[in-house]
Amino acid sequence: MAGYSSHHLEAFVDVVRRKSFSSVARNRGLTPSSIARQINALEEELGVTLFIRSTRTLVPTEAGRLLYERSEQILDDLEQAKNAAKSLRDDVRGCVRLSCWPTFAKRCVLPHLPQLLKQYPELRVDLDLSERLHAPALGRTDLVVRMGELTSSSLRASPLGVQRSAIAASPTYVNQHGMPATLADFSSHRLIDKRHTARFMGWRTLLGDSRATLEQTVLQTDDLEAQVEACKAGLGLIFLPTWAFQENARRGELLLIPVDGLEQHSSAEIHLLRNPGKLTASIDAFSRFLRMCVAPHLA
DSSP: OTTSOHHHHHHHHHHHHHSOHHHHHHHHTSOHHHHHHHHHHHHHHHTSOOEEEOSSOEEEOHHHHHHHHHHHHHHHHHHHHHHHHHHHHHHOOEEEEEEEOHHHIIIIIGGGHHHHHHHOTTEEEEEEEOSOOOOGGGTTOSEEEEESOOOOOSSEEEEEEEEEEEEEEOHHHHHHHOOOOBGGGGGGSOEEEOSSOOTTSSHHHHHOSOHHHHHHEEEEOSOHHHHHHHHHTTSOBEEEEGGGTHHHHHTTSSEEOOOBTOGGGSEEEEEEEEOSSOOOHHHHHHHHHHHHHHGGGGO
């Protein structure tokens, strides 16, 4: 029933009941020809004739009677669905508390918040932007975004997607130092790294936690935006999730460096965690919003 408007189906039901285009038109404040066009559109979509028409009578065909029997239930189901959606919208209010990485929130969440708050004007958002992502059960947090492998937990986890990490450098750096092609080539390059390396991020994931790797590292910081800015300035190479610098790459400020053997180190799942208690309308709406707005950044 997706090819035409529900208004066409409602008009059809009214015509069956009133046995007249004119009567339905007067009731709806339309012209008889407008009602006729809606019925014609419905017949064209279904590929059947719904009425036997004459100057004195308007009788449903066998197909028309069958559609009428089903239409009342379809319209009733549609009305219930509309009411349920309206009820959900009406209940989306109050504060939702989200904890996630600062750069992830700034790149993937905050740009889309105006759209969410326009849809739900009574909703409020409390963002805990911290590298220290505590479990919701330990604080007043409703939702937590986590990257990488999950440890066993009583928290409910649902996937948000898979992030891909890549190596990038500024055009200035590549002009001065060349472009590496294999992991072995990085022994002669300057690196920008995280202070506390996660298993899915940071040069030590690729090159090992050796003295040589530390000596190549010209800057360590857990602020991913600072890493990106340092990379843009030509300070060295970064190995980060693409969502952290994809806009810079699109603008030509950074160059992606394809490297053989990188694939096995470059992906990690992103999960959304919440307490296993009651799923409120606000938390449900915010969870669906996160899935919608994060997806384009992981493509």
